[in-house]
Amino acid sequence: MNFRSVAELVELAESEGLSISDVMIQKEMETFDKSRDEVFKQMEENLDIMEKAIQKGLQEEIKSQSGLSGGDAQKIRNYIKESNVLLSGAEVLDAVSRSMSVSEVNAAMGTIVATPTAGACGILPGCVFTAADRLGSDRETMVRALFVSGAIGYCIANNAFISGAAGGCQAEVGSATAMSAAAVVEMAGGTPSQSAEAVAIALKNMLGLVCDPVAGLVEAPCVKRNAMGGAIAMVAADMAMAGVKSVIPTDEVIEAMFRIGRDMPVSLKETALGGLAATQTGRSLERRIFGKSAE
Numbered sequence: 500m501n502f503r504s505v506a507e508l509v510e511l512a513e514s515e516g517l518s519i520s521d522v523m524i525q526k527e528m529e530t531f532d533k534s535r536d537e538v539f540k541q542m543e544e545n546l547d548i549m550e551k552a553i554q555k556g557l558q559e560e561i562k563s564q565s566g567l568s569g570g571d572a573q574k575i576r577n578y579i580k581e582s583n584v585l586l587s588g589a590e591v592l593d594a595v596s597r598s599m600s601v602s603e604v605n606a607a608m609g610t611i612v613a614t615p616t617a618g619a620c621g622i623l624p625g626c627v628f629t630a631a632d633r634l635g636s637d638r639e640t641m642v643r644a645l646f647v648s649g650a651i652g653y654c655i656a657n658n659a660f661i662s663g664a665a666g667g668c669q670a671e672v673g674s675a676t677a678m679s680a681a682a683v684v685e686m687a688g689g690t691p692s693q694s695a696e697a698v699a700i701a702l703k704n705m706l707g708l709v710c711d712p713v714a715g716l717v718e719a720p721c722v723k724r725n726a727m728g729g730a731i732a733m734v735a736a737d738m739a740m741a742g743v744k745s746v747i748p749t750d751e752v753i754e755a756m757f758r759i760g761r762d763m764p765v766s767l768k769e770t771a772l773g774g775l776a777a778t779q780t781g782r783s784l785e786r787r788i789f790g791k792s793a794e
Contacts, residue, residue, distance in 0.1 A: 520643035549624035556600025572600035598625030598729030619675035663710035666760025673705030699745035711774025
């Protein structure tokens with residue numbers, strides 16, 4: 500079960516009559532010399548951690564030590580319950596609230612699963628649990644979705660970046676959004692090719708996204724970028740399921756992300772030297788938190 504690109508992954512799945520999750524499960528078995536049950540159980544434990552993070556962020560009073568994040572996931576959840584004007588749709592906002600919840604738990608030093616990084620940890624659980632509610636998915640389907648996301652993340656990591664320090668936030672939130680879109684497509688009964696289209700649609704709408712954490716902390720704008728990543732992933736999945744295709748092939752979109760990240764200035768790659776971190780308010784918050792500016 501060897502593959503390096505998304506095209507190779509899709510070809511392998513379709514030629515063998517397998518789902519992307521099947522391919523990735525078998526790859527994990529071969530790589531780590533483990534049984535299917537062992538591999539599946541380990542991923543199921545990750546799903547359990549994700550669920551606990553969602554619940555913690557939505558049910559408890561979460562506030563980071565810096566005070567930059569916390570409580571916004573609950574605001575969105577309350578808005579869903581109380582408002583008659585759901586401009587984005589309840590399912591999209593569900594994904595948003597759950598994505599923010601996990602990200603806020605991360606900022607408050609809670610336990611999360613890096614998917615693919617801690618800074619982008621909320622998008623996949625937010626989308627998987629929302630899709631499961633909408634589709635009535637069982638636990639096995641949800642665990643399989645994580646294997647789908649892992650397969651896409653593997654391809655991105657091998658051909659571009661998943662680190663904000665290397666490629667900007669497009670490499671973190673962008674990758675997580677693409678991984679989540681592919682996962683939701685398989686949950687909805689889509690084909691491997693449709694999952695690949697969802698990856699391209701999601702990722703190309705994140706190209707150029709800079710990594711500019713205020714005060715160097717993974718909180719602002721990270722939490723709200725997780726929220727928007729969750730929304731984009733859900734829409735990209737629907738577009739792919741509707742038969743919409745990316746003009747640019749998936750692997751070429753990933754290649755473009757690599758080139759953009761390579762060309763991006765250092766000030767916009769997790770250094771807190773540019774972007775939102777360098778605004779007047781960003782510097783003021785940095786001085787309040789640490790007592791002085793990094794400048």
